Amino acid sequence: MPTSTPEKQSLIKRAYLALLDRAAVTRMHPLIQLRWIAVMGQVATILFAHVVLEINLPLKPMAVVLAILVAFNLFSMLRWRNRDEVSNESLFFSLLVDVFTLTAQLHYSGGVANPFVFLYLLQVVLAAALLSPWASRSIAGITGVCFVVQILWASPVEIPQQYSVAGLLICFLLNAALIVVFTNRINRILREHDEHLSGLRQRAAEEEHIIRMGLLASGAAHELGTPLATISVLLGDWRRTTQFKQDDALMEDAAEMQIQIDRCKAIVSGILMSAGEVRAESPQQTTLIGFFDTLVASWCATRPVVEFDYRNTIDHDPLIVSDEGLKQMISNVLDNALEASPDWVSLEAMVSNNDLIIRVLDRGPGFAPAMLKHFGRPYNSSKGKPGGGLGLFLSLNVARALGGNIFPQNRYPQGAVVTMVLPLEALELNEEAAHD
Numbered sequence: 001m002p003t004s005t006p007e008k009q010s011l012i013k014r015a016y017l018a019l020l021d022r023a024a025v026t027r028m029h030p031l032i033q034l035r036w037i038a039v040m041g042q043v044a045t046i047l048f049a050h051v052v053l054e055i056n057l058p059l060k061p062m063a064v065v066l067a068i069l070v071a072f073n074l075f076s077m078l079r080w081r082n083r084d085e086v087s088n089e090s091l092f093f094s095l096l097v098d099v100f101t102l103t104a105q106l107h108y109s110g111g112v113a114n115p116f117v118f119l120y121l122l123q124v125v126l127a128a129a130l131l132s133p134w135a136s137r138s139i140a141g142i143t144g145v146c147f148v149v150q151i152l153w154a155s156p157v158e159i160p161q162q163y164s165v166a167g168l169l170i171c172f173l174l175n176a177a178l179i180v181v182f183t184n185r186i187n188r189i190l191r192e193h194d195e196h197l198s199g200l201r202q203r204a205a206e207e208e209h210i211i212r213m214g215l216l217a218s219g220a221a222h223e224l225g226t227p228l229a230t231i232s233v234l235l236g237d238w239r240r241t242t243q244f245k246q247d248d249a250l251m252e253d254a255a256e257m258q259i260q261i262d263r264c265k266a267i268v269s270g271i272l273m274s275a276g277e278v279r280a281e282s283p284q285q286t287t288l289i290g291f292f293d294t295l296v297a298s299w300c301a302t303r304p305v306v307e308f309d310y311r312n313t314i315d316h317d318p319l320i321v322s323d324e325g326l327k328q329m330i331s332n333v334l335d336n337a338l339e340a341s342p343d344w345v346s347l348e349a350m351v352s353n354n355d356l357i358i359r360v361l362d363r364g365p366g367f368a369p370a371m372l373k374h375f376g377r378p379y380n381s382s383k384g385k386p387g388g389g390l391g392l393f394l395s396l397n398v399a400r401a402l403g404g405n406i407f408p409q410n411r412y413p414q415g416a417v418v419t420m421v422l423p424l425e426a427l428e429l430n431e432e433a434a435h436d
Helices: 005-052 059-080 088-107 115-130 133-152 161-239 248-274 288-302 324-340 369-373 390-401 431-435
Strands: 285-287 308-312 319-321 345-352 355-362 405-410 416-423
Touching: 005 059, 005 088, 005 115, 005 161, 059 088, 088 115, 088 133, 115 133, 115 161, 161 248, 248 288, 285 288, 288 308, 288 324, 288 345, 324 345, 324 355, 324 390, 324 416, 369 405, 390 405, 390 416
Parallel strands: 308 345
Antiparallel strands: 285 319, 345 355, 355 416, 405 416
């Protein structure tokens, strides 16, 4: 059954929400990396201030704060390494830990007199980039409270005045560098997800287009069934007449017409079967090699092909379901190759890494750059015919529905090759179904 428009909109919404969850995960990873930078920076600054500047810092409580930050970051790495979703609350909590540990370290190293107090601004920028509006506003308010706490809560350490200007410069450069690097990375991640979401919308629009085409094709198949049956009966009557029997040329023409009528009937039956209006009592089983041999024999018998090079190097021959959509996908690609190269077409079938690989080659003029760029889009054709480009469009969507894809490219010095890659497990018939 084709998916209705409301169902598609629901699918897009769920895909979009899942995409946002994955985006949150990718934003958690840079935050973890930034926290490691903060740990190394704190260690270096504490050692420099204590050893070089000879500022008497309370090393024990500062070391405890550092240990807490390291432990939390190790926990975050393990928790989010293989997770698919992370909530806004988890990001909010992570930034809270950063703010509170920064507050503790500033208290033990001069309080509000410490020039690195302006690292609070970095936390506010990170919150604005990572969190929802309520969470980012909360972080901004909490950092403001922590700043006031630094003023009211006297630090046990006094920072010499001569180090303040140099510290302010270092703090400014550090803030600027981290903000630029981090925001650029976040923007790149968001652009990638926007592009992916745009692709999802395009896929949904294409599938909607296919549904409309399927309804039209199903209606057309119903309408064509009766005239095809009438023509077949009349042609059979003609072939039994004396005039036809005595004329070998007419008999050959009549035989060819019957072949083409049978092909049209098979196409109509295939359309109706794909639409779910005709169903066999049991799935049509075949083997992978047998499927290709039958397909090639049928295609060659109904097309004016001059030279056809068929190479089947499949070693394992599993049972599969003979799928009408798969047949049509390969036939569409072969038809396009034959139209571009009437004298020679090649089909190669192989299995590699549990993937079925089908290559169709021709000696035609190849794909134009615009065709390669927009390959598989409806009505993207170089033939200049109304409705052109639908064959490759439908083939690409059949491949995607089976979990595969189609890759076109030009051959040197002439011709084109279209490679269809499908997961073998999508075609194989499981043992239970095979014995039913």
